[in-house]
Amino acid sequence: MIYFLPGEDSFYSAPYEYSRGSSKSCSGAFVDDPDLQKTIFICYPYGDYQDGNVIYVKKRVNALGAVVTYAYATSGRFRFD
Numbered sequence: 001m002i003y004f005l006p007g008e009d010s011f012y013s014a015p016y017e018y019s020r021g022s023s024k025s026c027s028g029a030f031v032d033d034p035d036l037q038k039t040i041f042i043c044y045p046y047g048d049y050q051d052g053n054v055i056y057v058k059k060r061v062n063a064l065g066a067v068v069t070y071a072y073a074t075s076g077r078f079r080f081d
Helices: none
Strands: 008-019 028-033 038-043 054-062 063-073
Touching: 028 054, 038 063
Parallel strands: none
Antiparallel strands: 008 028, 008 054, 028 038, 054 063
């Protein structure tokens, strides 16, 4: 529901910690979200999340909460266009 309702999109980049998946969880990235002031986990971000060191996140926030709509991990530079 959060994804489909109107809200404010925000973008940020941050360092992250890679986490391998297990039989009960996906692999992905732990990243500190500056808006939520919490560490969040993003399953299967785009890009080379196993070897990268920076993740670029786009998320939507509205009255119901927040949802990550796009995440790209890289070791180099990347821009949202």
